Amino acid sequence: MQRSERNMRYLWFLALMVLTPTLLGADWKPLPSTAIYQSQVDLDSIGMYGIFLLNRAYVNPQKLASGKAYSTTRSQYYVLCNEEKVSLEMTQYFGEGGKLTHIDFRRDWKSKFAAPEKGSDVAAAMKQACDYIAGYTDGGAAVALKKAVPAKPAVRTISTGSGIVITPNGLILTNEHVVRQCDSFQIVLDSNRTVKATLRNADPALDLALLAVEASFPLAAPLRQDAAPKLGEPVAVIGYPLVNVLSAQPNISFGHVNSTVGVSGNPAHMQIDVPIQRGNSGGPVFDAAGNVIGIVVSKLDALKLAKSTGDLPQNINFAIRGDIVRSFLAAQYVDFTSSSASSKLENTEIANRGTVVTVLVRCIREPASPAQTSATAASP
Secondary structure, three states: HHHHHHHHHHHOOOOOOHHHHHHHOOEEEEEOOOOOEEEEEEEEEEEEEEEEEEEEEEEEEEOOOOOOEEEOOOOOOEEOOOOOEEEEEEEEEEEEHOOEEEEEEEHHOOOOOOOOOOHHOOOHHHHHHHHHHHEEEEEOOEEEEEOOOOEEEEEEEEEEEEEEEEEEEEEEEEOOOOOOOOOEEEEEOOOEEEEEEEEEEOOOOOEEEEEEEEEOOOOOOOOOOOOOOOOEEEEEEEEOOOOOOOOOOEEOOOEEEEEEEHHHHHHOOEEEOOOOOOOOOOOEEEEEOOEEEEEEEEEOHHHHHHHHHHHOOOOEEEEEEEHHHHHHHHOOOOOEEEEOOOOOOHHHHEEEEEEEEHEEEEEEOOOOOHHHHHHHOOOO
């Protein structure tokens, strides 16, 4: 029974650590910080099991004993509120561009509970966690509130992804999952200009979508004529990852095509070793000549694989193949730019051209009205 409960808690935690960076409901609050780092606690991660997530963003890059650099950490703590003690179970280390570089597990965390340093970010996070947990009482499978906890006011939520300018007259290509269940869309053209967009077409099976804006662009992204990827060829990815953590400026990374198929031999995808994060979805994959040969779509779930194999995979990410993209656009009668250019460009030139045709996509979800909420609750 104890082992079953422990496994359930671990699976719950694993899901939380995987999903927390992507959940729109994450509620990060500032904590006491130092000259070395800024700290936040995710209030939405606090539950009846006495768990909270603490994030530290370092002013300057730090180094692990292995020599790997990191700039952000995310740690999971267990808390014993009656004793005012905490124990650290896991810390994730993120490097340049939000890349996960290392994970520390503490198998003996149950025997390491101790009072946190007074005035520290951990002590402040513990207090917020215990104040939250104090609103609950253990009733076995059911948990009842001891005191009324005010509901959070309904607010609009915004998620972001990347998109590609596919025609000069305002057609933007992105992933279908980036624009799924959105009430409205925005395209951020630069720091001073945001325009509304409308959904022209979406294909959930291919995970591709086409947005339209009333704006003109000086350039459109060129799609390689022979858009099928070549094993081992160099590629570049441009997008807007983790805009709330990093910045709303385009980010570029370089790597190679590791496989011309995706998971389980999926012929619509290719595997790349370019680091990607949440927000890169829908962004372009360029070849060495600056032609689009793919669209970023997903990354391998490193934590789940680490749990099942004991190994932490590095940079196993996926993109929709360029030939699939061309077929999708042709089916929508889009007059896209086709290129046979093969002359290798400098990385700086790929970056210069790529940032011009890569945009930030915002998906806006409005709060449900009381009438909508009641109707939803009454539905069978």
